[in-house]
Amino acid sequence: MTTEVMSGAPEVVAGTPAPGAKGDAGADSVRSVLDTTVPEVSRADRVRSRDVEDFAVPTGREEEWRFTPLHRVRALFDVVPAAEAGGVGVEVRTDDEAVSVREHGPEETVARPGDRAAVVAAASAAVRRTVSVPAETSLAEPVHVDLRGTGGRGAVDLVVDVGAFSKATVVLDHTGDAAFAGTVGIRVGDSADVILVSLQSWDDTAVHVGQHDAVLGRDATFRHIAVSLGGDLVRLDVNVDFTGPGATSQCLGLYFADAGQHLEHRLFVDHSQPSCTSDVRYKGALQGEGAHTVWVGDVLIRKEAEGIDTYELNRNLVLTDGARADSVPNLEIETGQIEGAGHASATGRFDDEQLFYLQARGITPVQARRLVVRGFFAEILQKIGIEEVETRLLEVVERRLSDEALAEVPEPTPAPAS
Numbered sequence: 001m002t003t004e005v006m007s008g009a010p011e012v013v014a015g016t017p018a019p020g021a022k023g024d025a026g027a028d029s030v031r032s033v034l035d036t037t038v039p040e041v042s043r044a045d046r047v048r049s050r051d052v053e054d055f056a057v058p059t060g061r062e063e064e065w066r067f068t069p070l071h072r073v074r075a076l077f078d079v080v081p082a083a084e085a086g087g088v089g090v091e092v093r094t095d096d097e098a099v100s101v102r103e104h105g106p107e108e109t110v111a112r113p114g115d116r117a118a119v120v121a122a123a124s125a126a127v128r129r130t131v132s133v134p135a136e137t138s139l140a141e142p143v144h145v146d147l148r149g150t151g152g153r154g155a156v157d158l159v160v161d162v163g164a165f166s167k168a169t170v171v172l173d174h175t176g177d178a179a180f181a182g183t184v185g186i187r188v189g190d191s192a193d194v195i196l197v198s199l200q201s202w203d204d205t206a207v208h209v210g211q212h213d214a215v216l217g218r219d220a221t222f223r224h225i226a227v228s229l230g231g232d233l234v235r236l237d238v239n240v241d242f243t244g245p246g247a248t249s250q251c252l253g254l255y256f257a258d259a260g261q262h263l264e265h266r267l268f269v270d271h272s273q274p275s276c277t278s279d280v281r282y283k284g285a286l287q288g289e290g291a292h293t294v295w296v297g298d299v300l301i302r303k304e305a306e307g308i309d310t311y312e313l314n315r316n317l318v319l320t321d322g323a324r325a326d327s328v329p330n331l332e333i334e335t336g337q338i339e340g341a342g343h344a345s346a347t348g349r350f351d352d353e354q355l356f357y358l359q360a361r362g363i364t365p366v367q368a369r370r371l372v373v374r375g376f377f378a379e380i381l382q383k384i385g386i387e388e389v390e391t392r393l394l395e396v397v398e399r400r401l402s403d404e405a406l407a408e409v410p411e412p413t414p415a416p417a418s
């Protein structure tokens with residue numbers, strides 16, 4: 001198994017590498033590390049519970065919290081009455097009469113919290129909404145769920161329930177200012193096709209800690225797209241569980257961190273059913289002093305999950321000195337009967353040869369850097385498949401890559417010659 005690990009902790013592989021395992025050792029790597037030691041604790045052993053008492057308040061020494069600046073999220077670790085957690089308003093917009101929206105009780109949540117912030121969000125939620133699409137229904141237009149921060153603290157529990165043989169796209173749009181903790185549960189029925197897009201377009205002072213749990217039925221298709229551009233701190237956990245064979249999951253992500261901004265994405269794909277497929281692809285850019293991104297990808301292939309094909313990739317482009325990207329891919333394999341399993345992670349700066357090539361043809365340094373970054377993001381942007389979302393994201397990326405913005409950003413210090 002060929003593996004590329006660029007930053008963060010070394011990867012951990014449990015079990016014997018399976019025949020057909022895939023990997024990536026691209027030229028954009030800075031260094032390569034392979035660690036085949038068995039982890040002390042399997043990802044399968046981590047607690048997932050709706051009981052607040054099952055999760056202690058983090059200290060920063062825990063593996064799942066070691067990258068997160070706890071002083072910026074500590075307020076979200078305490079349970080409060082729902083009346084005090086109403087700092088985020090929720091509006092569901094759809095023109096399709098087949099879609100129903102209702103309030104649900106705490107016992108109806110799909111979320112299986114995996115950390116203190118998620119369980120507190122589930123317990124404190126001021127708004128609980130279920131968006132349902134009946135079986136054998138194909139929605140022509142996306143369902144929009146607007147989550148608008150009005151200041152203060154907010155907690156929301158959402159459920160997206162799509163029946164068998166249905167097709168739906170749901171767009172979650174986070175805007176405004178809040179200290180927000182939210183849970184989203186997605187039920188994907190047998191042979192259903194669901195796309196969920198989560199846009200983190202918060203104001204500069206917002207804090208968002210969220211967990212998304214997707215439960216896939218037999219032969220289901222699910223695509224999760226996370227785009228984090230705004231907010232002071234965003235930490236999003238995405239969990240995918242398979243309940244029947246033949247399902248396909250794809251998790252895509254795009255993020256762009258500015259000075260002082262912390263953007264953290266964690267994924268766990270739990271393969272417990274045979275003949276399923278998963279694909280994870282996240283790309284991020286960083287610029288400015290103190291910009292920090294974290295990506296942690298966990299894939300578990302259980303003993304009974306034979307015939308699995310899985311791959312995860314993370315790429316980070318550092319535009320300036322003073323920015324830091326941590327990238328940790330983890331793959332645990334408990335069976336040798338798989339089609340393929342691999343992962344890749346790379347963090348690097350601008351390619352000097354690319355910049356030289358462009359500038360040698362009369363393109364200014366600022367324009368050259370913009371073209372390189374735009375090309376870096378192109379793969380993820382093209383996979384979103386929702387024109388209105390793609391257009392909006394391109395506008396934000398272009399604004400951050402404008403002549404004025406890039407002119408104010410110093411180029412990174414050249415790497416010393418080897």
